Amino acid sequence: MTGFDPRTAFDLTGRTALVTGGSRGLGRQIAEGFARAGATVIVASRNLESCRAAAAEITRDTGATAHPAALHVGRWDTLAPFVEKLVAEHGEIDVLVNNAGMSPLYDAVTDVTEALFDKVLDVNLKGPFRLAALLGTRMAAGRGGSIINITSTGAVRPSPHILPYAAAKAGLNTLTAGLAHTFGPTVRVNAIMAGTFLTDVSKAWDMDAFAARAARFAAGRGGQPSEIVGAALYLASDAAGYTTGSVLTVDGGQP
Ligand SMILES: NC(=O)c1ccc[n+]([C@@H]2O[C@H](COP(=O)([O-])OP(=O)(O)OC[C@H]3O[C@@H](n4cnc5c(N)ncnc54)[C@H](OP(=O)(O)O)[C@@H]3O)[C@@H](O)[C@H]2O)c1
DSSP: OOOHHHHHHOTTTEEEEEETTTTTTHHHHHHHHHHHTEEEEEEEEEHHHHHHHHHHHHHHHSSSSSEEEEOOOOOHHHHHHHHHHHHHHHHOOOOOEOOOOOOOOOOSSGGOOOOOOHHHHHHIIIHHHHHHHHHHHHHHTTOOOOEEEEEEGGGHHHGGGGGHHHHHHHHHHHHHHHHHHHHHHTTEEEEEEOBBOOGGGGGSOOOOHHHHHHTTTTTOOBGGGGHHHHHHHHHSSGGGGGSSOOOEEEESSOO
């Protein structure tokens, strides 16, 4: 690249992006942002109806094409057939956003059952690994691509009520660096380490207690879901041509 033209560097025209957990929250915003940048997007989550609704809204609002897909990222054995079917229907995937995630709360660490621990690792770590393995291999054999893992600042600042989740997200940060080497140079693999965003997950929070905590953030507040999109678009696009194996923190400056 001899010069940098922002009008083309962030353009995703002709690319197809799979956004797991694209029906709500951060994934929904990322899917819409990518569509506005010209991508065809696939909105995937467990609830097909909500994916259909999100895909229809994105298609209506952006003029790009969005497709719904049913996907449970915590079911390892279903992921290879899912990828085969997806590619058969929509062609090769250029961008994978491993966004689907969950963190069930618990009171005492002794309340963490093996089943809960396994489920949290299945969804937040094993599923993203398997999807990256399957799609990264295809991307590397074809026209290249970008994989973006959505992790959490809990990975580096683990609070007592999210320990399995924090460990899973720390593992995903580590996988990000390793997968960048696995699939480079034509496939870039990066993570966005998200801080506190006001999505459905925040509906269960004590907002007064949160406001007191957020006052100590450099930004002084929690993030709006749309405020993740710029980072995701950067990592998905040619603008990030030399950015791979990185973990980009987007947390409003949490201490
Ligand atoms: N919000 C935050 O403050 C925050 C902070 C740090 C990191 N993050 C991370 O950011 C990502 C998105 O979080 P969010 O706040 O946007 O979550 P959210 O609002 O709860 O949305 C979660 C999305 O993931 C889907 N999903 C959940 N489990 C799934 C599964 N097993 N298979 C496929 N899809 C699944 C949901 O749809 P269905 O229910 O239809 O499956 C939904 O589309 C997660 O990885 C989360 O850990 C969020």
